[in-house]
Amino acid sequence: xxxxxxxxxxxDYSSVLLAGTAHTxxxxxxxxxxxLGIGILGAVSRAWQIKPFDRIFAVYVELIRNxxxxxxxxxxxxxxxxxxxxLDEWQAAILAVIINLGAYTTEIVRAGIEATPRGQIEAxxxxxxxxxxxxxxVVLPPALAxxxxxxxxxxxxxxxxxxxxxxxxxxxxxxxxxFIQSRNFRAFETYFIVTVIYFxxxxxVRQLLTQAGLRLLGRRAR
Amino acid sequence: xxxxxxxxxLLAATVLASGLGLAxxxxxxxxxxxxxxxxxxxxxxxPFGSLxxxxxxxxxxxxxxxLIAHELKVKVELIPVTSTNRIPYLTTGKADLxxxxxxxxxxxEKVIDFSAPYVPFVKSVFGPEDARIAQPxxxxxxxxxxxxxxTEDLALxxxxxxxxxxxxxxxxNATISSYLTGQVQLVTLGNIVANSVNAMTKLRxxxxxxxxxxxxxxxxxxxxxxxxxxxxxxxxxxxKKDGRLSQMSLRWLQVPLPANL
Numbered sequence: 001x002x003x004x005x006x007x008x009x010x011x012d013y014s015s016v017l018l019a020g021t022a023h024t025x026x027x028x029x030x031x032x033x034x035x036l037g038i039g040i041l042g043a044v045s046r047a048w049q050i051k052p053f054d055r056i057f058a059v060y061v062e063l064i065r066n067x068x069x070x071x072x073x074x075x076x077x078x079x080x081x082x083x084x085x086x087l088d089e090w091q092a093a094i095l096a097v098i099i100n101l102g103a104y105t106t107e108i109v110r111a112g113i114e115a116t117p118r119g120q121i122e123a124x125x126x127x128x129x130x131x132x133x134x135x136x137x138v139v140l141p142p143a144l145a146x147x148x149x150x151x152x153x154x155x156x157x158x159x160x161x162x163x164x165x166x167x168x169x170x171x172x173x174x175x176x177x178x179f180i181q182s183r184n185f186r187a188f189e190t191y192f193i194v195t196v197i198y199f200x201x202x203x204x205v206r207q208l209l210t211q212a213g214l215r216l217l218g219r220r221a222r
Numbered sequence: 223x224x225x226x227x228x229x230x231x232l233l234a235a236t237v238l239a240s241g242l243g244l245a246x247x248x249x250x251x252x253x254x255x256x257x258x259x260x261x262x263x264x265x266x267x268x269p270f271g272s273l274x275x276x277x278x279x280x281x282x283x284x285x286x287x288x289l290i291a292h293e294l295k296v297k298v299e300l301i302p303v304t305s306t307n308r309i310p311y312l313t314t315g316k317a318d319l320x321x322x323x324x325x326x327x328x329x330x331e332k333v334i335d336f337s338a339p340y341v342p343f344v345k346s347v348f349g350p351e352d353a354r355i356a357q358p359x360x361x362x363x364x365x366x367x368x369x370x371x372x373t374e375d376l377a378l379x380x381x382x383x384x385x386x387x388x389x390x391x392x393x394x395n396a397t398i399s400s401y402l403t404g405q406v407q408l409v410t411l412g413n414i415v416a417n418s419v420n421a422m423t424k425l426r427x428x429x430x431x432x433x434x435x436x437x438x439x440x441x442x443x444x445x446x447x448x449x450x451x452x453x454x455x456x457x458x459x460x461x462k463k464d465g466r467l468s469q470m471s472l473r474w475l476q477v478p479l480p481a482n483l
Contacts, residue, residue: 078396081403088405089389167396169367169389178306179390182371185333187310 003188010189013180020176021197027090027172028159028205031097035158036151038098039105043143044135046106047113057106064103070164072096077168093165093172101158108150112143145217152209156202163198173197249318250449258297261287262317262442265302266395268418269474270323282474283321286340289466290319290441293457304393306371309334312442319454320442323412325373325435334445337454339438339483340467341475345374348401348416348428349408355431361386367406369397374410377435402426410434414475438483 010017042061045053064072077092087095116139124134144151166175177194181187253259263283264271271281279300291298301317308324311317312334323343326336347366349355355364358381366382368375370390382388389406391397394415401409402425409428411419416428441458443451461467468479 077405078399078403081405086404167392169370169391169396169400175370175390178370178392181310182306182375183329185309185313185329187313 005189006186007189007193009184009186010180010193013176013183016176016180017173017193017197020171020173021201023171024159024162024173024201027093027097027162027165027170028155030094031101031158031162032155034098035101036105038102039109039151040140042102042106043109043113044140047110061103061106064100065107069096069100069161070167072100073164073168089165089168089170092168093162093170096165097158097162100161101154104154104158105151108147108154109143111150112145112147113139115146116143141217145213148213148217149210152206152213155209156206159205160198160202248449249444249447250453253294253296253318253450256296258299259291259294260299260301260316260318261290262301262303262308262311262320262322263287264305264308264322264394266304266393267323267415268422269414271302282341282470283323285470285474286441287319287321289461289470290321290454290457293460294453305369306392309442312444315444318444318450322442323439324442325437326440327373327376327437329376330442335443335447335451337441337443337451338458339440340458340461341471342436342438342480342483344413344433345377345410345435345437346413346416346433347378347408347410347431349431351427351429353408353429353431355408357432358382358434360431361408364408365389365406367391367397367400367409369394373437374412374434378410381434401428 041053042057044050045057046061048054073092073096076087076096077089080087120138121134124138129138162172163174165172166178169175171179173194177190181190184190263279264281265279266272267281269281270283271279274280279302284300287298287300301311303311303317303320303322305322308320308322309330312320320334323341324330324336325343330336347355347361355361361381362383362385365387366378367389368378368391370392375388375390378388389400391400394411397409397411398415398419400406402419402423404426408431411428413430413433416430420428441454443454458467462479462483471477471479
């Protein structure tokens with residue numbers, strides 16, 4: 001039995017692929033920005049032991065980092081409606097991505113903050129800078145610069161991880177692939193093309209983030 | 223240098239992947255030689271296939287798989303699949319047969335062959351008791367859940383007006399959950415499936431609105447495997463005649479097999 005390749009059967013559905021790609025990128029972008037925000041808040045709470053937030057973030061980080069993303073997603077989408085809290089598939093997907101990325105970036109950024117030399121903070125204190133000023137100008141930029149490569153990796157991982165959102169009928173790229181494959185049965189062609197799209201997206205996202213890091217945080221963010 | 227190495231690897235992988243389909247002989251003689259028939263069955267789709275209280279697979283399709291293996295005088299290896307991946311399992315040679323409440327349509331007939339029907343299967347739109355839905359046009363502006371790639375997905379996609387929002391889930395479990403948790407207003411399911419859901423939970427009743435499709439289930443056979451197809455047909459005809467299919471129908475569907483099947 002020789003297999004006749006037919007990639008045109010996939011390109012007939014290019015609008016589905018395009019919409020899926022756009023949704024995956026949107027999900028990643030919103031998740032990355034909000035997730036990084038939560039991560040910075042969590043990191044400073046934990047590193048500087050700001051009560052009671054350090055405890056809250058500690059529980060949050062352990063809870064999220066020790067459970068599968070898919071279960072978190074199912075819990076939000078199928079579980080929360082039982083408590084009268086109903087989110088549609090996009091709200092649930094975005095919330096799950098933000099919560100997940102927030103936990104991981106909390107730990108990554110915390111490592112950066114804790115690596116700040118004591119002397120730097122003491123120097124800032126001797127200049128009569130307030131705690132928020134020290135954090136904004138002395139601690140955060142070099143901390144982010146130190147861990148930027150790890151943050152970039154985590155964001156790419158999250159982007160690839162959004163593929164499981166297809167399970168709750170969110171029409172992102174993996175949904176598009178499964179949808180097309182269930183219509184034309186061209187498994188090899190469909191998944192081959194989607195693999196290429198994911199690969200290109202991942203490389204592009206990493207490049208973009210690396211460049212953004214260089215611009216915003218200086219040369220150490222490599 | 224590294225880039226070239228990578229391209230070479232990619233090329234090799236592609237060539238390898240495209241060559242895999244070539245080593246393929248007659249399924250029936252392969253099965254008889256190895257003494258094992260690999261059958262793709264559902265594991266999350268009562269009453270066709272689900273895990274029982276003893277964590278063993280049970281259901282109409284499981285009984286059907288055992289019956290066919292018995293008649294072929296070989297051992298059976300059950301491969302749990304979802305409705306999305308059951309056809310790829312067959313086309314890529316990971317399973318010899320698919321017995322997974324599989325309906326027939328033109329798109330599927332292009333890629334696999336079908337046996338004679340072995341059980342009837344009506345699919346309908348279901349919703350709350352008080353929802354006034356009697357025909358496809360009433361679905362305008364409604365949110366309807368369905369299992370992606372199923373025959374009811376294709377039928378519903380054709381029937382529903384453009385303003386209907388169709389949410390496609392990975393498997394029947396997710397589709398049912400989406401209705402039970404109120405994520406969708408309506409769902410499209412097999413009538414038999416809806417009945418067994420109603421029997422299992424009181425969370426939200428499923429009341430039948432209108433049928434979208436009435437196709438029986440068939441055993442899926444890889445394309446061009448005429449010997450296997452003929453053998454399966456022979457087994458189905460025999461089991462219909464001696465009443466074994468009707469017994470299975472009584473056990474799992476609570477009705478005898480209709481005479482016109």
